[in-house]
Amino acid sequence: MSGAAADDRGLTLIELIVTVALLALVLAGVSGVFIAGIGAQRDVSSTTSASAQAQVVTRSIVQGIRNSSWFTAESATAAGQLVRARVAAVDATGTATWRCVAWFWSAGDSALYTDSSTAGPVAAPAAADPAGWTLLADDVRLPAGTSAPFTASSNQLRVELLVAEDEGSAARISTTAASRPQNSTGGATC
Numbered sequence: 001m002s003g004a005a006a007d008d009r010g011l012t013l014i015e016l017i018v019t020v021a022l023l024a025l026v027l028a029g030v031s032g033v034f035i036a037g038i039g040a041q042r043d044v045s046s047t048t049s050a051s052a053q054a055q056v057v058t059r060s061i062v063q064g065i066r067n068s069s070w071f072t073a074e075s076a077t078a079a080g081q082l083v084r085a086r087v088a089a090v091d092a093t094g095t096a097t098w099r100c101v102a103w104f105w106s107a108g109d110s111a112l113y114t115d116s117s118t119a120g121p122v123a124a125p126a127a128a129d130p131a132g133w134t135l136l137a138d139d140v141r142l143p144a145g146t147s148a149p150f151t152a153s154s155n156q157l158r159v160e161l162l163v164a165e166d167e168g169s170a171a172r173i174s175t176t177a178a179s180r181p182q183n184s185t186g187g188a189t190c
Contacts, residue, residue, distance in 0.1 A: 053137040054163040054171035065177035076148035080106040100190035111138045139164045155179040
C-alpha cells in the first residue's frame with residue numbers, strides 16, 4: 001500500500017509554483033529574443049531599401065553624366081537644385097540619339113526627381129513636387145556640412161546626398177561622375 005499511496009500524491013504547491021516560475025522565465029527569454037529579431041529584421045529591411053534607392057539615384061546620375069557631351073548644375077536655392085545634361089543613347093547600329101536629361105533635388109519634399117526630353121531643354125520645375133517628373137527617391141537629404149547636393153567643376157559633377165527609408169539608417173551617396181564628351185553633332189543643347 002505504501003507504494004500506491006506514494007504514486008497518488010501528485011505535485012505539491014511549492015513544486016507547482018517553481019515549475020510555473022521556471023516556465024515564465026523561459027517564455028520571457030524566448031519572447032525577448034523574438035522581439036529583438038523582429039527589430040533587427042526591420043532595421044535590415046530599412047537599410048536595404050535605403051541602399052537600393054541610393055543605387056538607383058547613383059546609377060541614373062552617373063550614367064547620365066558619363067554619357068553626356070555637356071552638363072550644368074544650377075545654384076542651389078531654397079526650393080532645391082537642378083542639374084541638366086545633354087545625354088547620348090546609342091542604339092544597336094551605333095547611331096547616337098541625343099536627349100536632354102535633368103535631375104532635380106527638391107528641398108521642400110526631400111526627394112530627387114528626373115525628367116528627359118528629345119525636343120529640347122527640360123523646363124525647371126515650378127513647384128517642390130514637380131508634376132510630370134519621375135521620382136527616383138524620397139527622403140533625400142543633404143549630409144551635415146553640405147550646402148548643395150550637386151557641385152560642378154570642369155567636366156565633373158560631385159554628388160553628396162543621404163537617402164533614408166522611414167526612420168532607419170541612411171545610405172550616403174558621395175560620388176563624382178565625369179562627362180566623357182562624344183561626338184556632339186546634332187541636337188540642341190540643354
